[in-house]
Amino acid sequence: MSTNNMSDPRxxxxxxxxxxxxxxxxPALDDPTPDYMNLLGMIFxxxxxxxxxxxxxxxxxxxxxxxxxxxxxxxxTKQMMSxxxxxxxxxxxxxxSAVVMSYLQNPQPMTPPW
Amino acid sequence: MKAFHxxxxxxxxxxxxxxxxxxxxxxxxxxxxxxxxxxxxxxxVMEDSVTESPQRVxxxxxxxxxxTVELEGQDExxxxxxxxxxxxxxxxxxxxxxxxxxxYEDKPDTSSSKNKDPITIxxxxxxxxxxxxxxxxxxxxxxxxLAYIMNYIIGKNKNSRLAxxxxxxxxxxxxxxxxxxxxxxTNKEATSTGKLNQENEHIYNLWxxxxxxxxxxxxxxxxxxxxxxxxxxxxxxxxVSDQVQIKVTMNDxxxxxxxxxxGTRKALVRLQKEMQDxxxxxxxxxxxxxxxGLPDSLAIxxxxxxVTDGMMDTKMVHFLTHYADKIESVHFSDQFSGPKIxxxxxxxxxxxxxxxxxLFTFNVxxxxxxxxxxxxxxxxxMNMVIYSIDKAKKFxxxxxxxxxxxxxxxxxxxxxxxxxxxxxxxAAQSRREEKKRAEKERIMNEEDPEKQRRLEExxxxxxxxxxxxxxxxMKQIKVKAM
Numbered sequence: 001m002s003t004n005n006m007s008d009p010r011x012x013x014x015x016x017x018x019x020x021x022x023x024x025x026x027p028a029l030d031d032p033t034p035d036y037m038n039l040l041g042m043i044f045x046x047x048x049x050x051x052x053x054x055x056x057x058x059x060x061x062x063x064x065x066x067x068x069x070x071x072x073x074x075x076x077t078k079q080m081m082s083x084x085x086x087x088x089x090x091x092x093x094x095x096x097s098a099v100v101m102s103y104l105q106n107p108q109p110m111t112p113p114w
Numbered sequence: 115m116k117a118f119h120x121x122x123x124x125x126x127x128x129x130x131x132x133x134x135x136x137x138x139x140x141x142x143x144x145x146x147x148x149x150x151x152x153x154x155x156x157x158x159v160m161e162d163s164v165t166e167s168p169q170r171v172x173x174x175x176x177x178x179x180x181x182t183v184e185l186e187g188q189d190e191x192x193x194x195x196x197x198x199x200x201x202x203x204x205x206x207x208x209x210x211x212x213x214x215x216x217x218y219e220d221k222p223d224t225s226s227s228k229n230k231d232p233i234t235i236x237x238x239x240x241x242x243x244x245x246x247x248x249x250x251x252x253x254x255x256x257x258x259x260l261a262y263i264m265n266y267i268i269g270k271n272k273n274s275r276l277a278x279x280x281x282x283x284x285x286x287x288x289x290x291x292x293x294x295x296x297x298x299x300t301n302k303e304a305t306s307t308g309k310l311n312q313e314n315e316h317i318y319n320l321w322x323x324x325x326x327x328x329x330x331x332x333x334x335x336x337x338x339x340x341x342x343x344x345x346x347x348x349x350x351x352x353x354v355s356d357q358v359q360i361k362v363t364m365n366d367x368x369x370x371x372x373x374x375x376x377g378t379r380k381a382l383v384r385l386q387k388e389m390q391d392x393x394x395x396x397x398x399x400x401x402x403x404x405x406x407g408l409p410d411s412l413a414i415x416x417x418x419x420x421v422t423d424g425m426m427d428t429k430m431v432h433f434l435t436h437y438a439d440k441i442e443s444v445h446f447s448d449q450f451s452g453p454k455i456x457x458x459x460x461x462x463x464x465x466x467x468x469x470x471x472x473l474f475t476f477n478v479x480x481x482x483x484x485x486x487x488x489x490x491x492x493x494x495x496m497n498m499v500i501y502s503i504d505k506a507k508k509f510x511x512x513x514x515x516x517x518x519x520x521x522x523x524x525x526x527x528x529x530x531x532x533x534x535x536x537x538x539x540x541a542a543q544s545r546r547e548e549k550k551r552a553e554k555e556r557i558m559n560e561e562d563p564e565k566q567r568r569l570e571e572x573x574x575x576x577x578x579x580x581x582x583x584x585x586x587x588m589k590q591i592k593v594k595a596m
Contacts, residue, residue, distance in 0.1 A: 009291055009326050010291065010292060010293045010324055010325055011293065011325055012293045012324055014293075014324055014325070014329075015293050015294045015323045015324040016323045016329050016330045017297060017299055017304055018297040018299040018321035018323075018330075018332075019299060061255075061259065062259070062262075065259065065262055065263075066342065066344060069262075069266055069315070069341050069342040069343075070339065070342055070345075072313075072314055109248045109249040109250075109252060110252060112251060
């Protein structure tokens with residue numbers, strides 16, 4: 001059965017379902033930004049909490065925001081509960097708690113380094 | 115109820131704040147025994163401060179006025195106590211009373227002669243001033259965060275509007291060509307969702323299927339990360355475009371065996387390095403397409419000259435010249451397997467699975483500053499895609515071309531086998547050794563000495579048989595050679 005230009009090119013009997021591409025190695029290859037920012041955020045918030053440095057805590061909040069904005073594949077979480085979204089949220093919580101704790105312990109404003 | 119809660123929280127916060135301030139006070143050198151009797155406490159402090167520490171400043175004014183006492187770490191609440199202590203029959207204050215009536219100008223002299231210590235008027239440090247201005251860094255930080263959140267919302271909305279505009283422009287063309295437009299793989303039945311899949315805040319997918327020649331078409335709208343402020347700032351330095359990536363998977367019988375690519379020179383160089391099939395089959399550098407009438411910005415990578423001749427018919431050339439600024443790369447291949455995978459050491463791999471695919475990458479005009487109406491400019495490119503699908507089905511290599519193509523593929527496979535030969539041999543060797551070791555262990559672990567001896571004998575016999583076989587083979591080869 002040949003198809004000429006006038007006839008309908010659609011073939012309902014040849015429909016293939018969409019298969020999401022296998023994502024074992026892809027996430028790591030695509031873009032490491034959210035992972036780096038996550039790690040940085042965790043480190044800075046720990047520093048801020050332990051060493052009572054306010055600027056560390058603020059940088060941690062920024063890092064967790066950036067990580068959240070760059071996070072990948074919002075669909076997976078509904079199905080797989082993977083760590084893609086869980087870690088950015090936990091980083092955000094940790095960094096906000098670092099900021100709040102450092103202000104409760106020492107309510108004085110930050111001094112600029114200059 | 116809510117107001118009560120917030121009031122409690124505020125109280126708590128203030129309580130902890132003032133507690134912190136008390137901590138500062140207590141940590142200082144002159145630790146005073148905290149008595150219920152406020153006066154006793156402050157009497158001691160006053161004496162000590164007058165005689166011992168010159169840093170603590172007590173400035174007293176007229177009795178009628180409020181006494182303002184400035185001490186390090188003292189709260190203004192404690193002013194009242196000082197005032198009371200001052201006026202309530204403190205013996206120390208009497209000499210002051212006399213001198214105070216002499217007037218203002220004598221005061222500095224008298225107080226200085228009384229103290230014998232220089233009065234240093236200390237500026238109240240910024241962190242003790244209870245004004246909002248001293249928290250300017252914090253306010254800056256919070257403003258920065260708010261700006262980031264605003265940008266996130268605005269960027270997300272813009273990307274979503276662009277995606278919707280693209281889909282609205284292209285919907286008709288797609289629906290007339292494909293049965294299934296839009297599928298996310300979750301529904302039980304294959305019905306068109308008629309919507310884009312949002313993978314991310316900046317990536318949208320669309321799967322179309324149900325057409326002659328091809329299995330399906332995956333369109334990916336890769337927008338810029340407008341939701342990330344850092345990215346927005348980085349883009350101000352280096353303008354980048356949104357991209358539309360289209361991947362058409364062809365049926366095996368509908369495409370002949372060739373590898374071919376057309377696009378900007380930079381894109382082709384990058385693809386040649388990254389893509390498995392292009393690096394193996396198209397070893398030459400990208401050639402100029404001027405021979406076929408293409409503009410200078412585009413170059414061609416091809417397996418054989420015949421393929422280029424076949425592909426560059428008038429209509430294709432027309433498409434390429436007219437929309438050259440929007441085309442990043444066009445890649446047809448029957449050996450497409452994705453980018454090169456970095457192989458681990460010592461792991462023999464099979465040749466990666468290949469699929470016959472047509473890949474298109476288009477740049478959205480505007481180089482970052484796109485508006486929804488720019489999406490209409492991409493519609494002719496989709497026409498080109500459809501045309502290419504039909505063309506790929508029609509185009510067949512002649513006999514010579516087919517032979518060359520088959521030779522190329524055989525050569526590539528052989529190379530691959532050679533490369534992995536050593537690794538495969540090593541793997542086989544290690545497997546054999548493992549088996550031997552397992553056997554020996556079994557023999558050792560056998561408790562019954564009789565059985566042990568018998569197993570050992572059996573193993574020995576097997577070894578001897580193997581050796582004999584090998585010797586026979588060598589002899590046979592020698593005979594054949596002669």
